[in-house]
Amino acid sequence: MRALVCDAPGHVVLRELPVPEPGPGEVVVRVDATLTCGTDLKLVKRGHPKVPFPTVLGHEFSGRVFRVGEGAAFKEGERVTSAVTGPCGECPECRTGRPNLCGTAFDHRVWGTWAEYARIPARIVRGGLLRVPDGLSPAAAALLDPLASVLRGLGRVPDPAGRTALVLGAGPIALLFTSLLVRRGAARVLVAGRSPKRLAAHVALGAEGVSMRESLSSQLRDLTRGLGADIVVETTGVPGIADEASGLAARGGTVLLFAGLVREARLAVLAHRIHYDEVTLVGSFHYTADDARAALALLARGEIPTERLVTSESPLEKYPFVLERLSRGEEMKVAFLP
Secondary structure, three states, X not given: OEEEEEEEOOEXXXXXXXXXXXXXXXXXXXXXXXXXOHHHHHHHHHOEXXXXXXXXXXXXXXXXXXXXXXXXXXXXXXXXXXXXXXXXXXXXXXXXXXXXXXXXXXXXXXXXXXXXXXXXOHHHHXXXXXXXXXXXXXXXXXXXXXXHHHHHHHXXXXXXXXXXEEEEOOXXXXXXXXHHHHHOOEOEEEEEEOOHXXXXXXXXXXXXXXXXXXXXXXXXXXXXXXXXXXXXXXXXXXXXXXXXXXXXXXXXXXXXXXXXXXOOOOOOOOHHHHHHOOOEEEEOXXXXXXXXXXXXXXXHOOOOOHHHHXXXXXXXXXXXXXXXXXHOOOOOEEEEOO
């Protein structure tokens, strides 16, 4: 099979590899569509502490069951998409309804979908491999993973109905937040970004664009008459922007740190705001199987603007062109069609 392999930071090649075989409880999927993701792009650029080289890239996908391992409750030819990790179901986190925090979930993960075939671990097959409803396109079904993560994040903040929300960052994750905040009745959704093209995608959904090339605090003060935002969502993963987030919230507001920061990052939080203004700072990590099912239902009902998120499609062999366009911010997500 053909697969996009990252041998070292900055070095990606299209390579022929053996088609994987399923073990007990596993399935092998023929990939119909697999999406680019910020995680993959960061890995290409600088590597990842949990992903050794060489590695086949990709984890957001949909496809058809190609081979079924012993005991797996799927049939060849079924259309599927998937959560990307498999929690154990037995640890304290899993037993208390927080399987997204399972310490071994990422040891059983989907990885390597920028390829014609991908093997799905047994843990995921048991609870995270989902059948794709009729009528949902392969690229749209592949949005399950990022959408489930965003649903988890929104569950960590107050109901946005009637409130002012500020989304920091204008990429595809931010666009999912914008779409859902608008749909859930936020009075205003402000989106801060650097790319006019990306900001325009948010404005088309009903948001107001704010340039990160100017002072965020002064712009927000003018836009909200000095009140700030009731909900601030940080999607950039840039420490300096995350530092600023607590100062952008209204009194009694909530700041969601959604994007992953490097392990060594330290935030300069305005402590007086947490105490005197009762600003709440929360994090969000990954998602649960319930979030994944809810995401698939939203996609099946056509409630997510998938055409604004997956902005082009490409064969695997055009990966240099795709990676270059992504690095310049000229695409949201690209669907590889192996």
